[in-house]
Amino acid sequence: MDGGDRKTAASGAPDTAGTPGLSDVPGASGAPGWVKSARQLERERLRRRRSIRSGSVATVSTLLVIVLLVWGVAGSPGWPRVRETFFNPEQFVKALPDVLDGFLLNVKIFLIAEPLVLVVGLLVALVRNLRAPVFFPLRALAVAYTDVFRGVPTILVIYLVGFGLPALDLQGVPTDLVTLGVIALTLSYGAYVAEVFRAGIDSVHPSQRAAARSLGLSHGMTMRHVVLPQAVRRVAPPLLNDFVSLQKDTALVATIGPLEALRQAQIHAASTFNYTPYLVGALLFILLTIPLARFTDYLAARSQQRRGQ
Amino acid sequence: MSLLTIEGVWKNYHGHSVLRGIDLSVEAHEVVCLIGASGSGKSTLLRCVNLLETVDDGTIHLDGKEITDVRVDADDVRKRMGIVFQAFNLFPHMTVLDNITLAPRKVHKVGREQAEHQARELLERFGLADKAASYPDRLSGGQQQRAAIIRAMATRPRLMLLDEVTSALDPALVTEVLSVIRELKEGGMTMILTTHEMGFCREIADTVCFLDDGVLLERGTPEQVFTDPRQPRTREFLRSVLDARRI
Numbered sequence: 001m002d003g004g005d006r007k008t009a010a011s012g013a014p015d016t017a018g019t020p021g022l023s024d025v026p027g028a029s030g031a032p033g034w035v036k037s038a039r040q041l042e043r044e045r046l047r048r049r050r051s052i053r054s055g056s057v058a059t060v061s062t063l064l065v066i067v068l069l070v071w072g073v074a075g076s077p078g079w080p081r082v083r084e085t086f087f088n089p090e091q092f093v094k095a096l097p098d099v100l101d102g103f104l105l106n107v108k109i110f111l112i113a114e115p116l117v118l119v120v121g122l123l124v125a126l127v128r129n130l131r132a133p134v135f136f137p138l139r140a141l142a143v144a145y146t147d148v149f150r151g152v153p154t155i156l157v158i159y160l161v162g163f164g165l166p167a168l169d170l171q172g173v174p175t176d177l178v179t180l181g182v183i184a185l186t187l188s189y190g191a192y193v194a195e196v197f198r199a200g201i202d203s204v205h206p207s208q209r210a211a212a213r214s215l216g217l218s219h220g221m222t223m224r225h226v227v228l229p230q231a232v233r234r235v236a237p238p239l240l241n242d243f244v245s246l247q248k249d250t251a252l253v254a255t256i257g258p259l260e261a262l263r264q265a266q267i268h269a270a271s272t273f274n275y276t277p278y279l280v281g282a283l284l285f286i287l288l289t290i291p292l293a294r295f296t297d298y299l300a301a302r303s304q305q306r307r308g309q
Numbered sequence: 310m311s312l313l314t315i316e317g318v319w320k321n322y323h324g325h326s327v328l329r330g331i332d333l334s335v336e337a338h339e340v341v342c343l344i345g346a347s348g349s350g351k352s353t354l355l356r357c358v359n360l361l362e363t364v365d366d367g368t369i370h371l372d373g374k375e376i377t378d379v380r381v382d383a384d385d386v387r388k389r390m391g392i393v394f395q396a397f398n399l400f401p402h403m404t405v406l407d408n409i410t411l412a413p414r415k416v417h418k419v420g421r422e423q424a425e426h427q428a429r430e431l432l433e434r435f436g437l438a439d440k441a442a443s444y445p446d447r448l449s450g451g452q453q454q455r456a457a458i459i460r461a462m463a464t465r466p467r468l469m470l471l472d473e474v475t476s477a478l479d480p481a482l483v484t485e486v487l488s489v490i491r492e493l494k495e496g497g498m499t500m501i502l503t504t505h506e507m508g509f510c511r512e513i514a515d516t517v518c519f520l521d522d523g524v525l526l527e528r529g530t531p532e533q534v535f536t537d538p539r540q541p542r543t544r545e546f547l548r549s550v551l552d553a554r555r556i
Contacts, residue, residue, distance in 0.1 A: 034319055034326055040366040046379045 088276045095268045095277035102264035103284045106250040109182055109260070113250070114243060116186040121193030126223065128198055142194070149191035155252050158184040162256035181253035189246050196238050200231035233303070240296040244289045251285070261285070310373055312337045312499050313358065313468060317367035320353055320523075327353045329523040330367070335468070335501060335516075340494055342514035342531075343503045346546060349520040351503040355470045358501065359392045372467065388416060391461030392470040395477050397453045399445040399460070405432070406441040409460045417464060424463075431459045435489050451482030455489050462493070469493065471502035487513075507550055511535050519543045 036044075073079065127135070127142040149157065161184035166175045174180060204227045212222040254262040261284060265277035311334040320328040328350045335341050343351040356362045358369060360376065360383040369377045376386045399408050409428040413419040419427075432438045435455050445453055454474055461469060471490065475483045487509050493500065494513055504510050510517060510531065517534040519527040519542075527540045538544045 034321065034329070034366070037317065037366050039317075039368060040319075043377075043379055050379065 085273075085275050086279055088274055091268075091272060091274045091276035092280060095265065095280050098264045098268065099261050099277055099280045099284065102259050103261040103281070103288075105178065105258060105260040106247075106285075107288070109178060109185070109250045109253060110247050113182050113185045113189070113246060116182070117189040117193050117242075117246065120186055120190030121197050124190065124194035125197035125201060128194070129201055129223075146191045146194055149187050150195070152188075154185070154188045154249055155255060157188045158252055158256055160184075161187065177256055177258045178253070181250075181256060181258060185246065185249065185253070189242060189249075192242055193239065196235050196242065197231065199238075200235035201227055203234055204230045237296050237300045237303075240292060240299065244292050244296070247289050247292065248285050251281070311335060311370075312339075312372060313501075314370040315354075315358070315367070316369075318354070318357060318364050318369065319366035320350070320357060320362060321365050327523050328357070328364075331520075331523075331525050333518065333525060333528075335499060337499055338497045339499055339515045340513055341501045341516045341518060342510040343501065343518050343520055344505075344507070344510060344546070345520035350523040351520055352472050354520070355392065355472050355501060355503060358468075359390055359470055360386055361392075384416075388464065389467045390470060391464065391466035391468070393454070393457050393461050393472065393474050395473040397445070397450075397457045397477070399453055399457055401445055404442050404444055405437065405448070405456045408445070408456060409463045412460070412464050428459070428463055431462060435459055435492070436485075449482060450478045451485045454478060454482075454486045458486070458489055458493075467499065469498055469500045471500060471504075473503050473505065475504065475506060505550075507535070507547070507554075519546065521546070 076082075124142045124145060127138050128146075130139060152160075158181060162177060162180045165173055165180060165183070174183075201223075208226055208230065209222055212226040213219075217225065251260065251262040254260055254266070257263070259267075261281045262278075265281040268277035269275050313333075313335040315331055315333040318328055318331040319326060331350075331354060333341070333354075343354065345351055353362060357364050364377050367377070368375055371386065371389065375381070399405075400411070403411065406425060406428055409431065410419075410421070410424040413424040413427065414421060429438065429441060432441055435458070437452060437455055437459070440448060440452060440456070445456070448456065454477075458471075458474070474490075475486050478486060483506065487506070490500070490502070490509075491513060512531075514531050517529060517531050518525055519534065519538070519540070521540075521542050527534060527538060527543045529539075534543065535547065538547060
């Protein structure tokens with residue numbers, strides 16, 4: 001068995017036509033020289049046909065599920081009343097401007113709270129990573145902070161901050177309800193995000209730290225230039241997940257009074273005994289969270305792809 | 310009939326062809342050694358045979374059946390092949406024994422007792438009997454690679470693919486892995502291996518293939534390829550390897 005058994009049958013690839021053993025190598029022409037063989041064209045046709053088939057199976061089964069769901073809900077005995085109270089187009093149009101107006105406040109709360117959460121979370125995570133004994137009090141404080149604010153339900157934190165802080169009558173403590181809401185959300189979510197950051201920092205292999213320290217970088221420089229860039233990239237998807245959660249939890253601020261989307265919907269519902277305004281609020285929140293959720297998916301897919309290469 | 314027949318295989322990445330019309334057939338019990346510079350397509354060819362990559366053209370037949378057919382179940386094909394990687398890829402959360410018995414038990418539905426019995430026999434044969442209960446991170450590189458070879462062997466494959474299995478090992482550990490491969494050859498295993506160990510290649514191969522930039526340039530017995538290469542490119546490559554050895 002020497003090089004003589006090259007088979008060119010059924011293969012239109014230009015390379016295989018050459019005789020082995022000659023110095024003018026066939027195929028040296030490179031990628032552009034590739035001409036798909038009949039075999040490959042047939043294979044690609046087959047692949048296309050299969051993907052069309054599995055695509056149509058998916059479409060049909062999806063439609064079937066939707067039809068069944070609609071049929072099941074619309075066929076229920078209480079459906080006419082539910083439709084009247086939750087899906088009233090007239091009420092929908094009437095409530096939309098007010099709820100949308102309130103929703104802009106939600107967006108504002110979210111946009112202010114989010115960077116604050118990032119800062120608090122990162123600081124707490126960094127403090128928890130300090131190893132020197134002098135920092136023990138700081139470290140203990142950080143641990144206590146995460147333990148407390150991860151343990152207490154967000155709605156309770158909002159109550160405590162919203163009604164407790166102003167009651168202290170201290171100079172300089174804000175009394176504006178929106179500001180208090182932002183503070184409460186930041187405290188609550190800062191604890192979660194701190195843990196996410198800490199997990200990311202811990203996931204960077206110790207050899208990376210060793211390499212950085214061996215070059216003479218200080219602990220701070222190592223964190224700033226070597227560990228954090230890798231850690232943040234790794235935890236971006238769970239971080240964004242927490243932000244999606246924060247976006248909708250801005251509605252909890254309604255409990256202490258600001259006229260945001262949920263509160264506006266409540267006011268409308270209370271005067272008409274129709275719950276369609278809640279649906280308006282729900283739709284607005286979905287519209288806000290979906291882009292961020294897709295962005296999260298995109299980041300996850302990208303890092304997956306990078307690792308695959 | 311050849312055990313494995315590769316015909317006109319092309320593989321492209323981002324408009325660049327890594328394999329450019331490879332033809333190669335491997336008989337049962339034959340040991341084929343692929344040599345060539347890094348990036349010449351040796352590893353890609355092995356990955357194509359294991360269906361870890363889909364070929365962009367051409368066909369591969371195993372036991373006379375085309376495995377590059379779109380309708381073929383890749384898992385079914387891989388059941389009949391073993392592949393060993395440069396970086397071992399042992400599962401770190403399992404003991405050596407569990408690493409070896411995973412595929413026989415879950416894929417081939419062998420009972421736990423029988424699977425473990427067979428695994429212990431293999432461990433005994435390759436001198437790792439005392440490491441059955443150890444986790445991979447407690448083993449030396451050579452031991453890990455031997456465990457990885459045993460793991461690939463445990464499903465009784467028709468064909469073994471070894472992808473630079475000694476490249477990640479320090480020289481002192483290379484010999485123990487090579488002796489395992491030697492033992493596989495004596496057992497009649499059909500193998501395709503890529504390696505940078507030219508001396509070992511010359512000793513163990515029945516056929517040596519030289520790949521250059523995605524083309525199978527030269528193919529012959531070790532004697533012929535190493536002492537009287539026909540292609541100038543082969544001569545050049547062998548000379549550069551020898552030079553590197555001398556330094």
